[in-house]
Amino acid sequence: MIRGNTGPGQTWSGVARIVQIVLMLTIGLLLVISGSAAADGAPGASAPGAPQCLTCHDRLTGLGADQNPGSTPGLELAGFAGSVHGNLPCTSCHRDILANARPHRIAATRPDPGEICLAGCHQDTVAGSYARSFHGTARRLGSTRTAACQDCHGAHDVLPVGDPLSRVSQANLPATCGRCHQGPQVNFARGEEHTVVEDRGDAFVLYAVWQFFVALIIFDTVKDGPIAISTLVRRLGSAWRHRRRDRRDEEREG
Amino acid sequence: MQPLETPQPQHARRWQAPQVAHHLLLMVSVVTLMTTGFPIKYPDAFWAGYVVRSFGGFDHMLAVHKAAAATMVVMGILHLAYLGTAWLRGPRRMPDMMPRLQDVLDACQHIRYSLGLTRIPPRYGRYSYLEKFEYLAVFWGMVVMGGSGFLLWFPGTAAQVFPRWALDIARIIHSNEAFVALLSLVFGHFFAVHFDPKVFPASKVAFTGHISLKHMAEEHPLEFERLELPREVKQAVLAERGAYGPSRWELNLPFILLELAVYVTIFLALLVVFVPQFLA
Numbered sequence: 001m002i003r004g005n006t007g008p009g010q011t012w013s014g015v016a017r018i019v020q021i022v023l024m025l026t027i028g029l030l031l032v033i034s035g036s037a038a039a040d041g042a043p044g045a046s047a048p049g050a051p052q053c054l055t056c057h058d059r060l061t062g063l064g065a066d067q068n069p070g071s072t073p074g075l076e077l078a079g080f081a082g083s084v085h086g087n088l089p090c091t092s093c094h095r096d097i098l099a100n101a102r103p104h105r106i107a108a109t110r111p112d113p114g115e116i117c118l119a120g121c122h123q124d125t126v127a128g129s130y131a132r133s134f135h136g137t138a139r140r141l142g143s144t145r146t147a148a149c150q151d152c153h154g155a156h157d158v159l160p161v162g163d164p165l166s167r168v169s170q171a172n173l174p175a176t177c178g179r180c181h182q183g184p185q186v187n188f189a190r191g192e193e194h195t196v197v198e199d200r201g202d203a204f205v206l207y208a209v210w211q212f213f214v215a216l217i218i219f220d221t222v223k224d225g226p227i228a229i230s231t232l233v234r235r236l237g238s239a240w241r242h243r244r245r246d247r248r249d250e251e252r253e254g
Numbered sequence: 255m256q257p258l259e260t261p262q263p264q265h266a267r268r269w270q271a272p273q274v275a276h277h278l279l280l281m282v283s284v285v286t287l288m289t290t291g292f293p294i295k296y297p298d299a300f301w302a303g304y305v306v307r308s309f310g311g312f313d314h315m316l317a318v319h320k321a322a323a324a325t326m327v328v329m330g331i332l333h334l335a336y337l338g339t340a341w342l343r344g345p346r347r348m349p350d351m352m353p354r355l356q357d358v359l360d361a362c363q364h365i366r367y368s369l370g371l372t373r374i375p376p377r378y379g380r381y382s383y384l385e386k387f388e389y390l391a392v393f394w395g396m397v398v399m400g401g402s403g404f405l406l407w408f409p410g411t412a413a414q415v416f417p418r419w420a421l422d423i424a425r426i427i428h429s430n431e432a433f434v435a436l437l438s439l440v441f442g443h444f445f446a447v448h449f450d451p452k453v454f455p456a457s458k459v460a461f462t463g464h465i466s467l468k469h470m471a472e473e474h475p476l477e478f479e480r481l482e483l484p485r486e487v488k489q490a491v492l493a494e495r496g497a498y499g500p501s502r503w504e505l506n507l508p509f510i511l512l513e514l515a516v517y518v519t520i521f522l523a524l525l526v527v528f529v530p531q532f533l534a
Binding site: 134182188211215226235 | 297409451506511
């Protein structure tokens with residue numbers, strides 16, 4: 001596009017020089033604007049990855065789904081485009097795909113789906129509470145039956161909590177929990193997810209119960225510790241007296 | 255349970271067969287529950303992975319945990335039935351474990367004796383105030399752990415009655431009462447029955463049902479006084495250096511010093527960890 005690197009010996013008119021400068025300034029400005037937009041964390045729809053991948057993997061229009069269904073999973077483009085992740089490049093989650101040449105170069109170890117969500121973007125908001133939840137603990141210890149991020153939030157169709165269509169909206173939460181836990185129940189939605197005991201505001205009852213048990217632990221410590229210690233001190237004293245008396249007896253006999 | 259041997263002359267019967275059996279069941283189930291439960295409380299500890307793998311994975315470990323929980327519930331029901339039948343036969347065995355005003359006085363006397371404010375130790379009957387507290391604490395622990403554990407085992411069933419936040423509370427309760435139980439077992443109970451130099455390496459009373467007269471005379475003097483025995487036997491027991499003299503661990507100064515160092519360290523470490531958590 002830029003014709004600045006022309007060979008030596010070529011003559012330039014004044015107008016052409018001005019046009020060239022204006023063009024370069026405009027391109028420079030565009031580059032700065034697009035750069036700051038990317039830094040704001042709002043990658044454009046043209047982010048690398050998605051369009052290329054969807055050429056084959058889109059279930060509606062893709063070629064691969066029909067040609068080679070075993071190796072190219074299809075994807076509902078409608079749900080994906082509307083989700084909060086719709087403008088992300090596929091490889092930001094599908095990190096085991098190392099190159100889009102066919103056949104794909106795929107990482108030897110497939111990262112845990114839950115870890116991908118937490119490691120890249122969601123570590124601050126939910127990582128701590130998920131890691132400490134029973135689901136997170138079970139997964140951490142190798143359970144494959146327990147719920148990971150996508151089991152509740154969905155993967156390609158993930159929507160914000162406030163969206164009524166979201167799997168984790170107040171209305172849909174009972175059904176989402178019920179997929180694993182004995183069918184939909186209203187009570188599943190009555191409580192806060194992703195809270196830890198230290199969040200006094202969101203979970204004051206949890207915090208109060210926890211404090212009660214910390215007090216119980218301190219009570220047990222203060223009860224059992226001094227009993228053991230004072231008993232040992234007393235045993236030490238009587239052992240010492242025994243030893244002295246034995247020594248005295250020996251001296252008297254010898 | 256096979257019939258127990260007849261007591262030797264220097265022993266007295268302390269526990270009947272059902273009590274020995276209940277203690278064994280409780281011991282096996284609690285040790286299993288703790289082994290399979292604490293990796294879930296501390297999943298990032300270096301030993302958690304080993305324990306989980308030794309059970310063949312998390313889901314198998316959880317299955318063992320639930321089996322042990324069921325064993326404990328069965329044991330609890332057996333014990334309640336035992337208490338009920340004992341009560342029906344005549345309320346004689348129960349009052350031994352019943353807390354009384356004397357236990358409060360004993361506790362005060364024990365504190366004063368431990369602080370060196372008096373030379374007169376508390377004189378306990380069949381069960382000391384500490385043993386009664388421990389026994390009743392097991393009741394509390396079984397109800398709290400069993401109840402919260404049931405909600406966590408069957409979240410779908412529990413949700414038919416309780417809101418979801420009640421299950422979150424059940425998990426906080428289960429996880430923290432587990433630590434309380436560990437503490438009273440390993441720090442409290444194990445001192446009384448294992449690490450007290452008087453009984454080290456282990457008191458066998460809970461397994462044989464028999465207690466040595468020397469042990470009884472020292473720890474349960476009021477019960478010893480009421481015992482119907484020839485005067486000479488009682489005097490031999492009470493004489494410090496007779497046939498029932500102190501064990502070699504009671505006279506082992508370095509051993510007692512080492513134990514003292516360990517207990518002081520654990521005591522201070524527990525305070526350093528948990529007091530700031532409470533004040534935070």
